[in-house]
Amino acid sequence: MKLYIKFMVSLRCKMIVKEELLKLGLKYVALDLGVVEVLQDIRPEQQAQLKSNLMKSGLELLDDKRSILIDKIKNVIIEMIHYSDELPKVNYSDYISEKLGYDYTYLSNIFSEVKGMTIQNFIILHKIEKVKELLLYNELNLTEISYKLHYSSVAHLSNQFKKVTGLSPSFYKRLREKRMSNLEHL
Incomplete structure (x- = not known):
């Protein structure tokens, strides 16, 4: 099961998420910026507790599909600019579209609508x-x-x-x- 976490943009954030998962006895397979893949299904009370604990650290567990997609777009951009040794040689629009598996126009429209600014x-x-x-x-x-x-x-x-x-x-x-x-x- 994948969980999407807003504002998870640094190594410190990853450490916080890791600690919170351990506190709840949740095992994860992958932990990347903005996304965690846990091995088992999460019970509603565990999810509520995780959401509450993450909020205390300024992180937010996402459950709305649009918010999740916006967060994925932001994480691809942040990772591309701040954590890659070299920016991609292709257009950013092609890169983002390829990484997320959606048409760039669709991504761009949703991003602009929700964030009030363009991806560019x-x-x-x-x-x-x-x-x-x-x-x-x-x-x-x-x-x-x-x-x-x-x-x-x-x-x-x-x-x-x-x-x-x-x-x-x-x-x-x-x-x-x-x-x-x-x-x-x-």
């Missing part, structure tokens, strides 16, 4: 978060970051970054460095 905008927001992270670590320059995240150019990355954050990437980096420097002098 969701991808852009996560790519910009990844850019911030890479700028913070200071291991790659802007050209390398734009290449890694499949931007057509540094200018395209910079324009998108500024549109989302209101800052240029270089100003953001200087701001972070200044903040870190100020913290060191405390």
